[in-house]
Amino acid sequence: QVQLVESGGGVVQPGRSLRLSCVASGFTFSSYGMHWVRQAPGKGLEWVAVIWYDGSKKYYVDSVKGRFTISRDQSKNTLYLQMNSLRVEDTAVYYCARDEQEAIDYWGQGTLVTVSS
Amino acid sequence: QSVLTQPPSVSAAPGQKVTISCSGSSSNIGNNHVSWYQQLPGAAPKLLIYGNYKRPSGIPDRFSGSKSGTSATLGITGLQAGDEADYYCGAWDGSLSDDFVFGTGTKVTVL
Numbered sequence: 001q002v003q004l005v006e007s008g009g010g011v012v013q014p015g016r017s018l019r020l021s022c023v024a025s026g027f028t029f030s031s032y033g034m035h036w037v038r039q040a041p042g043k044g045l046e047w048v049a050v051i052w053y054d055g056s057k058k059y060y061v062d063s064v065k066g067r068f069t070i071s072r073d074q075s076k077n078t079l080y081l082q083m084n085s086l087r088v089e090d091t092a093v094y095y096c097a098r099d100e101q102e103a104i105d106y107w108g109q110g111t112l113v114t115v116s117s
Numbered sequence: 118q119s120v121l122t123q124p125p126s127v128s129a130a131p132g133q134k135v136t137i138s139c140s141g142s143s144s145n146i147g148n149n150h151v152s153w154y155q156q157l158p159g160a161a162p163k164l165l166i167y168g169n170y171k172r173p174s175g176i177p178d179r180f181s182g183s184k185s186g187t188s189a190t191l192g193i194t195g196l197q198a199g200d201e202a203d204y205y206c207g208a209w210d211g212s213l214s215d216d217f218v219f220g221t222g223t224k225v226t227v228l
Binding site: 037057 | 149150152154156161162163164167173203205207208209214215216217219221222
């Protein structure tokens with residue numbers, strides 16, 4: 001069965017960096033685009049970034065452009081989100097998710113990132 | 118900020134039907150497929166509808182989706198207590214680049 005397991009969340013000060021990881025299993029990782037989606041406490045879903053199945057294209061929400069980088073390691077079935085220059089407003093649960101037929105069909109359980117001084 | 122607009126909340130009694138609207142534009146719903154997600158309290162989102170009206174395996178036919186122009190609708194019939202959750206629409210948006218956008222979210226309350 002498809003499994004997506006995020007890790008790397010935690011408490012970090014504003015301006016610092018954090019890298020999230022998502023290990024995928026149960027499907028051919030290299031055949032699927034992958035997303036990061038976040039949800040601030042008590043708020044709705046916000047799409048963060050997507051990477052094409054082969055890593056050839058990457059797109060970001062405006063609020064993280066220039067600060068966050070999505071990447072993947074096909075040999076490790078792992079998706080990453082490098083987050084630099086973190087802001088208080090980046091505080092959220094970050095979900096790793098799989099892209100399929102113009103929808104997001106599988107989601108991880110999420111990892112909490114708290115940006116606070 | 119969300120570019121897909123949903124009503125903040127809808128409610129109905131058990132067994133009744135609710136509909137949730139999702140309003141967008143030509144850059145998203147008007148030219149791309151719509152998907153719907155259910156988020157139960159404390160859980161990760163779950164795909165309910167993709168390709169405007171298709172249901173993944175395991176999703177009961179009480180859930181239905183439709184699209185017309187730049188709007189989409191999720192319908193839930195035979196409402197159950199377990200359907201109480203937040204629901205989000207989603208679609209690709211090609212206005213500036215290929216972004217995916219979610220709706221503002223709708224809380225469904227079973228009275």
